[in-house]
Amino acid sequence: MSHEESKKPARARQADTSERYLTFLLGKEQYAIPLLQVKEVIEMSEPTPIPQTPSYFKGVINLRGQVISVLDLRSKLQLTKIENGPKTAIIILDLEPALCLGVIVDRINSVLAFHSEDVSMAPDTLALKGQFLTGVARRDNRMTLILDIRAALSLHDLQVVQTNTQSQVA
Amino acid sequence: MSLDAFESEIKTEFLIEAKDLLSSVEQCFLDLEKNPECNKVLNNIFRLAHNLKGSSGAVGFAELADFTHKLESLLLALKEGRIAVTKDIVDLLLRSNDYLVATIDCLQKDMTATYFNAELSDLLCNAMTGTLNTESSSLPGPTDIEVRVLPTESKARETFAVPGSVEIPLSLIETSTPVQNKVKDENIRVSLVRIEQLLNNVGELSILQAVMVQQSFERDTVISSLMRETLSSMSKIVKDTQSLSMGLRMLPIKQTFQKMQRIVRDTSQTLGKDVELQLVGEETEIDKTVLEQLSDPLVHIIRNAVDHGLEDSGARMNLGKPGTGCIRLSAFHRAGHVVIEVNDDGKGLDAAKLIQKAKDKGILSSDALISNEQAYQLIFAPGFSTKEVVTDVSGRGVGMDVVKTNIKALQGQIEIETELGKGTCFRILLPLTLAIVDSVVVRSGSERYVIPLAQISEFFRPQPSEINFIYGRPELLTLREEHLAIFHLPTLLGRDSATSAAEKEASLLTALIVTDGRTTKYAVMVDQVLSQQQVVIKPLGNEVKGHCGLMGSAILGDGKPALILDLFEITKKARGSDKQKKKTEINKRETA
Numbered sequence: 001m002s003h004e005e006s007k008k009p010a011r012a013r014q015a016d017t018s019e020r021y022l023t024f025l026l027g028k029e030q031y032a033i034p035l036l037q038v039k040e041v042i043e044m045s046e047p048t049p050i051p052q053t054p055s056y057f058k059g060v061i062n063l064r065g066q067v068i069s070v071l072d073l074r075s076k077l078q079l080t081k082i083e084n085g086p087k088t089a090i091i092i093l094d095l096e097p098a099l100c101l102g103v104i105v106d107r108i109n110s111v112l113a114f115h116s117e118d119v120s121m122a123p124d125t126l127a128l129k130g131q132f133l134t135g136v137a138r139r140d141n142r143m144t145l146i147l148d149i150r151a152a153l154s155l156h157d158l159q160v161v162q163t164n165t166q167s168q169v170a
Numbered sequence: 171m172s173l174d175a176f177e178s179e180i181k182t183e184f185l186i187e188a189k190d191l192l193s194s195v196e197q198c199f200l201d202l203e204k205n206p207e208c209n210k211v212l213n214n215i216f217r218l219a220h221n222l223k224g225s226s227g228a229v230g231f232a233e234l235a236d237f238t239h240k241l242e243s244l245l246l247a248l249k250e251g252r253i254a255v256t257k258d259i260v261d262l263l264l265r266s267n268d269y270l271v272a273t274i275d276c277l278q279k280d281m282t283a284t285y286f287n288a289e290l291s292d293l294l295c296n297a298m299t300g301t302l303n304t305e306s307s308s309l310p311g312p313t314d315i316e317v318r319v320l321p322t323e324s325k326a327r328e329t330f331a332v333p334g335s336v337e338i339p340l341s342l343i344e345t346s347t348p349v350q351n352k353v354k355d356e357n358i359r360v361s362l363v364r365i366e367q368l369l370n371n372v373g374e375l376s377i378l379q380a381v382m383v384q385q386s387f388e389r390d391t392v393i394s395s396l397m398r399e400t401l402s403s404m405s406k407i408v409k410d411t412q413s414l415s416m417g418l419r420m421l422p423i424k425q426t427f428q429k430m431q432r433i434v435r436d437t438s439q440t441l442g443k444d445v446e447l448q449l450v451g452e453e454t455e456i457d458k459t460v461l462e463q464l465s466d467p468l469v470h471i472i473r474n475a476v477d478h479g480l481e482d483s484g485a486r487m488n489l490g491k492p493g494t495g496c497i498r499l500s501a502f503h504r505a506g507h508v509v510i511e512v513n514d515d516g517k518g519l520d521a522a523k524l525i526q527k528a529k530d531k532g533i534l535s536s537d538a539l540i541s542n543e544q545a546y547q548l549i550f551a552p553g554f555s556t557k558e559v560v561t562d563v564s565g566r567g568v569g570m571d572v573v574k575t576n577i578k579a580l581q582g583q584i585e586i587e588t589e590l591g592k593g594t595c596f597r598i599l600l601p602l603t604l605a606i607v608d609s610v611v612v613r614s615g616s617e618r619y620v621i622p623l624a625q626i627s628e629f630f631r632p633q634p635s636e637i638n639f640i641y642g643r644p645e646l647l648t649l650r651e652e653h654l655a656i657f658h659l660p661t662l663l664g665r666d667s668a669t670s671a672a673e674k675e676a677s678l679l680t681a682l683i684v685t686d687g688r689t690t691k692y693a694v695m696v697d698q699v700l701s702q703q704q705v706v707i708k709p710l711g712n713e714v715k716g717h718c719g720l721m722g723s724a725i726l727g728d729g730k731p732a733l734i735l736d737l738f739e740i741t742k743k744a745r746g747s748d749k750q751k752k753k754t755e756i757n758k759r760e761t762a
Binding site: 046049050051052053057060061062064065066067068069098099100101 | 374731
C-alpha cells in the first residue's frame with residue numbers, strides 16, 4: 001500500500017480525512033464526483049449519434065484521435081432537460097478497468113476538498129435516488145450531492161447489454 | 171504462492187525476451203545442420219543459450235536454468251568439437267528448443283507452473299557422453315555431477331582429438347566468445363498500446379494541421395509571410411512524422427519466414443522428400459497484426475507444397491528435374507499491397523483431374539463446365555483433397571479452405587498460377603496494414619457513415635424506372651435483369667429520417683450493391699455517396715463495441731467521428747425471412 005501512495009504524491013499530501021471532488025451543476029443542484037475519476041473537462045462538442053442506443057447515449061466524439069462515447073447525465077438521471085448553452089461541458093471520466101467515457105453536464109463549478117465531517121449519508125427520503133448518491137456534503141450553506149458515477153450511469157447494465165449483443169453475434 | 175508485483179514484472183519481461191531468443195536459436199540450429207563446420211553459428215547458439223541460462227536463473231526460474239545449463243554443456247562440447255554435429259544431435263537440439271518454447275508458453279500463463287521434462291534432460295546428458303541412440307533414451311541418464319565433471323575431464327583429450335576444423339586454441343575460444351561476440355542491442359521494446367497512442371496523436375495533429383492550412387487560405391485571413399512559411403514547413407514535418415509513426419507498427423516478415431524453414435524440414439523428413447527452401451525478401455515489412463495471423467495460412471500452403479506439389483526424388487529424376495525439390499518463399503511490396511509468393515517446382519495442378527475429383531465428391535455437378543482458372547479455385551473448397559490417403563501431413567481437405575478464410579479475414583486475396591509439370595505459385599496479396607480500410611463515406615439523413623469497400627460490389631444512382639414498388643413502397647431494384655431486395659439505411663438503423671418529401675426528391679439517392687461474392691446480393695439505399703477514401707479504423711469503447719453491426723469508427727476530414735458499418739450484420743435481421751429460404755436452397759444444392 002505504501003508503494004501505491006508514493007505513486008500518487010498529490011493524494012498523499014491530502015489529509016486522510018478529506019478527498020478532492022470536481023463539482024458541477026445539473027439543473028440547479030450541485031453534484032460532485034471524486035477528482036481521481038476525472039481525466040479532463042472539455043467544451044461541449046456535438047457527438048455523432050449511434051443508432052439503437054438509449055436516448056441518454058448521445059454518441060461518440062473525437063478526443064484528440066481517440067473516439068469516446070458520450071452520455072447525457074441529465075437525461076440519465078431523468079432530470080429536466082436544459083438546452084445546451086455556452087457553459088455546457090463534457091467531463092471525460094477515467095474509470096477502472098480501462099473505461100473512458102464522457103458525460104455531459106450543465107456547468108463545471110470547481111474542485112473542492114470535503115472533510116469527512118462535512119459529508120453525511122444521503123437522507124433516507126432520497127432512498128430512490130440514494131442508490132447512486134454516496135453522500136451529501138455541506139459547505140457555506142450549500143448542499144452538494146456526491147455521486148457514485150458508476151452507479152449513476154448504470155455501467156453494469158451497459159456492460160451486460162454489450163455482452164448480450166456480442167453473444168448474439170457469436 | 172503469490173508473487174510480488176516487482177518480481178512478476180521482471181519475470182514477464184524475461185519471458186517475452188526468452189521467446190525472442192528461442193526463435194533466433196531455432197534458425198541457428200537449422201543453419202548448423204546445413205554446415206556443421208561453421209563455428210560462427212555454434213558460437214551464436216552458445217551465446218544465446220548462455221544468455222537464456224543466465225537470465226532465467228537471475229529471475230528465479232530454477233528448472234529452466236537447470237535445463238539450459240545442460241543444453242549449454244552440450245553446446246560447449248559441440249563447439250569444442252568433442253562431439254560431432256550429426257542429424258541426431260540437431261534433432262535433439264530442436265526438441266530441446268521446442269521444449270523450452272513450450273515451457274515458456276506455460277510459464278506465461280502461470281508463473282508458478284512447474285514443467286520439467288526429465289527424459290529430454292537425460293537425453294541431453296547422454297548426448298554429452300556420446301551415447302545418443304535410441305536405446306539410451308530409455309536408460310536412466312547420468313546425474314548432474316557427471317555433466318559438470320565432463321568438460322574438465324575431456325580437456326586433455328581436446329588438445330589432440332580436434333578434427334582439423336578448429337584451429338584456435340581452446341582457451342581462446344572459451345574466454346573470448348561469450349564476451350566479445352556480445353552485440354550491442356540498439357532496439358527498444360515498446361508496447362503496441364503506446365505506439366497506438368502515438369499514432370492517434372499524430373493522426374490528430376495532421377488533421378489540425380490541415381484545418382490550419384485551410385484557414386490560412388481563407389480570403390479574409392490576414393497572415394504574415396513568416397507565419398505562412400512556418401505553416402508550410404510544419405506541414406512537411408507533420409507528414410514525415412505521420413509516415414514514420416505508421417512505420418512503427420511494421421515488422422520485417424523474417425521471423426515468420428524462418429518458422430517455415432522448420433516446417434519444410436519436418437514435413438519433408440516425414441515424407442522422405444528432399445526439399446530446399448529459398449527465402450527471398452525477408453526484410454519486407456508488414457503490419458504486426460497482419461503478420462501474426464499470416465503464419466497459419468503460410469504453414470498450410472507450405473506443407474501442401476511439400477506434400478502435393480513436389481514429386482519424390484525418384485519421380486523428379488525421371489522427369490529430368492534435379493532430385494532436390496525447391497520451394498521459394500518470397501515477399502515484396504507492390505501497389506499498396508504486400509505480396510507473398512510460395513513457388514514450388516513440382517508437378518503443378520491438373521485442371522482436368524481437379525474437375526473430375528470435384529464431380530466425384532459432389533462439389534461440382536456432373537455436367538458443370540468450368541475454366542481451368544475456376545478449376546484451380548476448387549482446391550479451396552471445404553472437404554476437397556486430391557490425395558487418396560489421409561496422412562498426418564495432409565489429405566483431410568481442410569487446410570486450403572482454412573487458408574482462404576484466414577486470408578479473407580485479413581482482407582487479402584489469394585491467387586494461383588500453375589503450369590502442369592513445372593510447378594505452382596500461390597500468391598497472397600495483403601493490405602499493408604489492417605488499421606486502414608478503403609471505404610465509401612455515405613450520407614443518410616444528416617448523418618454520415620463509413621462503409622468498407624470490400625462489402626459492396628458497386629454503387630450507382632438508380633433511375634426511377636428501375637425501382638419497383640410493392641404496396642407503395644420501393645422494394646425491388648432491377649439491375650441487369652436481376653431483381654434485388656432493397657433495404658433503406660435509415661430503416662435498418664432504426665432512424666426513420668424525418669426528411670421532407672421535397673428533400674427526398676432532390677436527394678442523390680444511391681444504391682449500394684452489397685454482396686459477399688456468393689449467394690447473397692441486395693441493395694442498400696443511402697441518400698448520397700460523399701466520397702471514396704481510406705480511413706483509419708478507431709476502436710470504439712467497450713460500452714458500444716459489437717453493438718448492432720458497428721465495426722468501429724473513423725475520424726473524417728473535419729475532425730468529427732463517423733461510424734463504420736458492417737452492412738452484412740445490419741441487414742441480418744431484415745434478411746432473416748428470405749435467408750431461411752436461401753439456406754434450404756443451399757442445402758438442397760449440397761445434397762444434390
